[in-house]
Amino acid sequence: DTGVSQNPRHKITKRGQNVTFRCDPISEHNRLYWYRQTLGQGPEFLTYFQNEAQLEKSRLLSDRFSAERPKGSFSTLEIQRTEQGDSAMYLCASSPDSFNYGYTFGSGTRLTVV
Amino acid sequence: DAKTTQPTSMDCAEGRAANLPCNHSTISGNEYVYWYRQIHSQGPQYIIHGLKNNETNEMASLIITEDRKSSTLILPHATLRDTAVYYCIVRRPGYNAGNMLTFGGGTRLMVKP
Secondary structure (H helix, E strand, O other): OOOOEEEOOEEEEOOOOOEEEEEEOOOOOOEEEEEEEOOOOOOEEEEEEEOOEEEEEOOOOOOOEEEEOHHHOOEEEEEOOOOHHHOEEEEEEEEOOOOOOOOEEOOOEEEEEO | OOOOEOOOEEEEEOOOOEEEEEEOOOOOOOOEEEEEEEOOOOOOEEEEEEOOOOEEOOOOEEEEOOOOOEEEEEEOOOOHHHOEEEEEEEEOOOOOOOOOOOOOOOEEEEEEO
């Protein structure tokens, strides 16, 4: 297990199209997080899973965004009817249950909406 | 969660110690201080965390003041590869709190030859 894997690394899409990103966390990590990062800013929290349960969602996560984590393994983040403002780096992170560990982040998926 | 304040940018000479300050004057008694860094085009990387005692690992040392209102991350011998944005984050424990990290603007550390 080499860490958190995110696919694709880059995605260019036309406004109005739907896109889906995938995150494969570290296998023994129960917790999975999605963040969004725009240029020059720190990452912003989007949503959090404990196993397959989605336990928290930021108000940044509009109705066009949906995330799933079937069977508590990989996770997908879908954006419907993309807008230019959705252009950002989408980061996934995972962590064990213990509070004494930091998150392990993936390298992210860079989305460009044209 | 308590808010943190960090300088926007800092320079450090290669081979010297880099000392990155963080102010968290409103920190609560059960909140931890975490440090992450983000190298260009990569996801953030966990460095170290602590509650009130100083901590050291293979990457860095974390010095937390006695009143816990500020802390300093020390990279003992900075290299060019340490050039990154460094984030100081205060985080409270607890399953129901979500444990999410709240990132601020961070400090952009430039290590120069």
